[in-house]
Amino acid sequence: MATRILLSEDEIPRQWYNLAADLPTPLQPPLGPDGKPVSPEMLEPIFPHALIEQEVSSKRWIDIPEEIRQYLARWRPTPLHRAYGLEKALGTPARIYYKNESVSPAGSHKPNTAIAQAYYNKKEGVKRLTTETGAGQWGSALAFSCALVGLECKVFMVRISFDQKPYRKVMMQTWGAECVASPSPDTKAGRDFLAKDPDTPGSLAIAISEAVEAAVTDPKHETKYSLGSVLNHVLLHQTVIGLETKKQLEKAGEKKADVVIGCVGGGSNFAGFAFPFVYDKIAGAQIEIIPVEPTSCPTLTKGPFVYDIGDASGMTPLLAMYSLGHNFIPAPIHAGGLRYHGMAPLVSQATVEGLLAPRAIPQLECFESALLFARTEGIIVAPETSHAIASTIQEAKRAKEEGKEKVIVFNLSGHGLLDLKGYQSYMAGELTDYVLPEEIIRKNLEAIKDFPKPSLAKTGKW
Amino acid sequence: MATRILLSEDEIPRQWYNLAADLPTPLQPPLGPDGKPVSPEMLEPIFPHALIEQEVSSKRWIDIPEEIRQYLARWRPTPLHRAYGLEKALGTPARIYYKNESVSPAGSHKPNTAIAQAYYNKKEGVKRLTTETGAGQWGSALAFSCALVGLECKVFMVRISFDQKPYRKVMMQTWGAECVASPSPDTKAGRDFLAKDPDTPGSLAIAISEAVEAAVTDPKHETKYSLGSVLNHVLLHQTVIGLETKKQLEKAGEKKADVVIGCVGGGSNFAGFAFPFVYDKIAGAQIEIIPVEPTSCPTLTKGPFVYDIGDASGMTPLLAMYSLGHNFIPAPIHAGGLRYHGMAPLVSQATVEGLLAPRAIPQLECFESALLFARTEGIIVAPETSHAIASTIQEAKRAKEEGKEKVIVFNLSGHGLLDLKGYQSYMAGELTDYVLPEEIIRKNLEAIKDFPKPSLAKTGKW
Numbered sequence: 001m002a003t004r005i006l007l008s009e010d011e012i013p014r015q016w017y018n019l020a021a022d023l024p025t026p027l028q029p030p031l032g033p034d035g036k037p038v039s040p041e042m043l044e045p046i047f048p049h050a051l052i053e054q055e056v057s058s059k060r061w062i063d064i065p066e067e068i069r070q071y072l073a074r075w076r077p078t079p080l081h082r083a084y085g086l087e088k089a090l091g092t093p094a095r096i097y098y099k100n101e102s103v104s105p106a107g108s109h110k111p112n113t114a115i116a117q118a119y120y121n122k123k124e125g126v127k128r129l130t131t132e133t134g135a136g137q138w139g140s141a142l143a144f145s146c147a148l149v150g151l152e153c154k155v156f157m158v159r160i161s162f163d164q165k166p167y168r169k170v171m172m173q174t175w176g177a178e179c180v181a182s183p184s185p186d187t188k189a190g191r192d193f194l195a196k197d198p199d200t201p202g203s204l205a206i207a208i209s210e211a212v213e214a215a216v217t218d219p220k221h222e223t224k225y226s227l228g229s230v231l232n233h234v235l236l237h238q239t240v241i242g243l244e245t246k247k248q249l250e251k252a253g254e255k256k257a258d259v260v261i262g263c264v265g266g267g268s269n270f271a272g273f274a275f276p277f278v279y280d281k282i283a284g285a286q287i288e289i290i291p292v293e294p295t296s297c298p299t300l301t302k303g304p305f306v307y308d309i310g311d312a313s314g315m316t317p318l319l320a321m322y323s324l325g326h327n328f329i330p331a332p333i334h335a336g337g338l339r340y341h342g343m344a345p346l347v348s349q350a351t352v353e354g355l356l357a358p359r360a361i362p363q364l365e366c367f368e369s370a371l372l373f374a375r376t377e378g379i380i381v382a383p384e385t386s387h388a389i390a391s392t393i394q395e396a397k398r399a400k401e402e403g404k405e406k407v408i409v410f411n412l413s414g415h416g417l418l419d420l421k422g423y424q425s426y427m428a429g430e431l432t433d434y435v436l437p438e439e440i441i442r443k444n445l446e447a448i449k450d451f452p453k454p455s456l457a458k459t460g461k462w
Numbered sequence: 463m464a465t466r467i468l469l470s471e472d473e474i475p476r477q478w479y480n481l482a483a484d485l486p487t488p489l490q491p492p493l494g495p496d497g498k499p500v501s502p503e504m505l506e507p508i509f510p511h512a513l514i515e516q517e518v519s520s521k522r523w524i525d526i527p528e529e530i531r532q533y534l535a536r537w538r539p540t541p542l543h544r545a546y547g548l549e550k551a552l553g554t555p556a557r558i559y560y561k562n563e564s565v566s567p568a569g570s571h572k573p574n575t576a577i578a579q580a581y582y583n584k585k586e587g588v589k590r591l592t593t594e595t596g597a598g599q600w601g602s603a604l605a606f607s608c609a610l611v612g613l614e615c616k617v618f619m620v621r622i623s624f625d626q627k628p629y630r631k632v633m634m635q636t637w638g639a640e641c642v643a644s645p646s647p648d649t650k651a652g653r654d655f656l657a658k659d660p661d662t663p664g665s666l667a668i669a670i671s672e673a674v675e676a677a678v679t680d681p682k683h684e685t686k687y688s689l690g691s692v693l694n695h696v697l698l699h700q701t702v703i704g705l706e707t708k709k710q711l712e713k714a715g716e717k718k719a720d721v722v723i724g725c726v727g728g729g730s731n732f733a734g735f736a737f738p739f740v741y742d743k744i745a746g747a748q749i750e751i752i753p754v755e756p757t758s759c760p761t762l763t764k765g766p767f768v769y770d771i772g773d774a775s776g777m778t779p780l781l782a783m784y785s786l787g788h789n790f791i792p793a794p795i796h797a798g799g800l801r802y803h804g805m806a807p808l809v810s811q812a813t814v815e816g817l818l819a820p821r822a823i824p825q826l827e828c829f830e831s832a833l834l835f836a837r838t839e840g841i842i843v844a845p846e847t848s849h850a851i852a853s854t855i856q857e858a859k860r861a862k863e864e865g866k867e868k869v870i871v872f873n874l875s876g877h878g879l880l881d882l883k884g885y886q887s888y889m890a891g892e893l894t895d896y897v898l899p900e901e902i903i904r905k906n907l908e909a910i911k912d913f914p915k916p917s918l919a920k921t922g923k924w
């Protein structure tokens with residue numbers, strides 16, 4: 001009755017899985033301001049060649065350099081846990097498993113790509129990376145990775161999180177990174193937004209504008225930009241999560257997963273965990289794959305599939321994705337990592353294709369679920385992760401009602417030790433639910449009504 | 463070039479190691495207020511039988527119940543890391559390893575005994591545990607363990623830490639425990655101390671008084687007390703750390719450790735890590751074993767070996783130990799877990815015997831070392847652990863000067879993600895060093911000058 005299913009260092013995957021190779025319809029290309037597809041060359045001021053190559057690759061399997069595997073071996077393979085305690089508390093016939101990405105030194109799945117990005121940049125002579133961070137998980141992960149690989153790092157942190165989570169900044173500084181609140185006076189984009197609204201809580205989109213600008217305007221041309229989610233290469237690097245999980249389920253004697261669940265903000269932890277299962281689903285397996293988002297930022301469940309920019313001021317190309325509009329200013333919920341206006345193109349297109357069954361859950365149910373999880377499984381999860389747990393509990397209860405022995409697997413994307421304020425507010429009864437009103441979405445979408453539209457025929461197979 | 467040396471679940475030790483069986487001179491007994499040895503029966507209002515039996519046992523190996531091994535398997539065996547990054551930064555010929563106890567869900571080594579204590583109490587029908595906590599690591603660990611095992615839990619937290627670390631309290635509450643600042647109005651001891659000094663920062667000794675009182679005065683007799691360090695049975699439970707480490711060093715191809723280092727407050731992480739090596743030393747191996755303490759609480763390096771009470775008001779027996787006097791009010795350094803006036807009798811007696819080579823290090827050197835460690839090894843450690851790192855760096859530099867290929871092993875007792883305020887203050891240049899003046903020690907010791915004296919002849923062998 002092993003609680004954890006472990007793999008050896010040798011079992012860290014040797015290749016990443018690229019869903020772009022298997023999507024029933026080809027991925028809609030990113031577009032430039034002129035409406036024409038962005039060429040790989042246009043990305044060169046921002047990203048190193050190796051990452052651009054991965055971004056546009058349609059190869060199914062992409063080799064992981066041995067040096068990256070060595071870095072990952074500092075905490076990978078991560079354990080897969082059987083949730084006996086939670087199962088017992090719910091009295092469910094379902095067998096619940098969770099992949100524990102919280103064991104990385106930065107506390108989440110984010111270093112899986114941060115290490116890879118730092119590695120490729122370093123290899124191509126880059127000296128410094130800039131990035132944005134919402135809740136701080138990504139900024140911490142990149143600071144950690146830059147320290148190990150040997151790069152400088154500057155993080156633009158969404159102001160509301162910067163103020164709510166002062167210790168995230170300390171964490172990044174401890175790893176040697178610089179961290180400023182966004183919008184900041186350090187960039188033109190930041191100064192413009194501050195001029196419009198000096199008290200803005202900021203947004204991930206604004207912070208992205210700043211970080212991209214800071215990279216491309218480096219007079220020494222030694223700086224590149226690094227993104228923690230959304231893009232194809234980022235999702236690619238995260239697939240070690242799902243690939244390990246499948247191996248571990250096999251070791252646990254499970255023939256297949258019936259329900260696969262991950263929380264979804266920009267899409268990276270979800271994709272990394274779920275895409276190897278989407279691969280099985282495309283091949284014919286019966287699997288329900290659920291991305292879970294907050295009702296306050298219901299990108300996949302309420303947004304349309306459109307072309308929109310990835311930031312707030314057009315520093316990025318147009319991406320074909322579900323979007324609430326790039327002017328979306330999210331409510332200050334505690335799951336700061338799930339407040340992005342858009343969604344990874346790969347996750348978006350898999351949703352259009354009917355391969356995914358997205359769901360939105362309000363924050364009180366999420367915190368209630370996280371509390372039950374802490375008291376039965378012993379791990380205090382990040383508010384983002386609590387969305388995956390809430391959905392898991394819904395599914396486990398459904399399995400009980402149906403009397404079915406389902407196998408439910410979710411991704412525990414990060415721990416909540418830097419997010420205890422959320423738990424404190426929840427236990428003090430200070431939190432409320434928030435559902436983003438449809439009229440706000442409609443209003444935000446006005447700004448993109450003249451953008452090109454993606455052309456994509458659903459295959460209607462799933 | 464594996465960075466981590468891992469063990470399988472099956473390799474979790476099946477027996478704890480009890481140093482009391484091997485100490486060259488028999489352990490000095492705890493004494494009652496009358497100066498006579500305390501009988502096991504006298505401990506019954508406080509502890510369950512199984513733990514009392516372990517407390518007084520002189521058996522070398524004590525079986526670990528399978529159920530406890532199952533609980534430990536939620537995070538054990540913990541990894542042993544080779545510190546390639548730190549070695550490179552120091553240019554040392556030493557091979558540095560660290561045992562990573564920070565991977566437990568509570569973030570430190572403390573659950574190793576918390577789980578065992580909760581288990582034995584539950585088995586004997588106890589419904590509720592009380593305890594004290596300094597920095598909060600122990601209170602968190604007991605709250606975590608009580609949640610898993612199914613017990614209520616009340617934690618008296620030293621006021622200075624309660625105020626400095628509000629999120630530790632939230633962590634305990636998330637796991638369902640009650641946490642109050644000590645001294646508290648909830649006990650007679652607490653009320654007395656508050657009457658004397660309403661603004662007292664509190665001390666571990668005061669908090670112990672409160673927790674013991676709260677247990678023994680439960681009118682329903684369903685409450686017992688739980689201690690996170692100092693006592694023999696607590697140290698016993700921690701020996702899984704050192705036992706695993708020895709197996710891992712063997713797997714790494716190391717014939718022996720030359721230097722073994724742990725930070726020391728009450729003594730539990732140090733003992734758990736080091737005692738299995740002390741066993742080898744008694745058997746003739748050449749090993750330098752270093753407990754490291756802060757210069758602001760130099761119990762082993764400046765205190766005398768005496769009989770003193772373990773708390774502040776005499777709720778506990780007299781213990782033969784190094785002590786700064788039970789009235790000692792520590793300076794508010796950040797390594798809150800290293801501020802206890804006394805020292806575990808087993809660690810004390812091993813020191814008297816010359817088996818250990820204690821060392822005190824000031825906090826600036828410790829934080830500087832922790833920063834170097836974070837930037838080379840990627841892990842942000844607890845301020846307590848930073849003492850072990852500072853000593854490791856001293857030893858690695860010495861190995862470089864001497865041109866010796868030593869094997870240095872230290873215990874990474876916990877992560878610092880709930881202690882980032884200390885890092886913040888350090889990086890802002892706000893911290894200073896503090897050496898406890900000898901006259902304060904002399905003055906504190908006045909209070910115990912009439913206590914019985916331990917009779918112990920050094921064997922002079924080490």
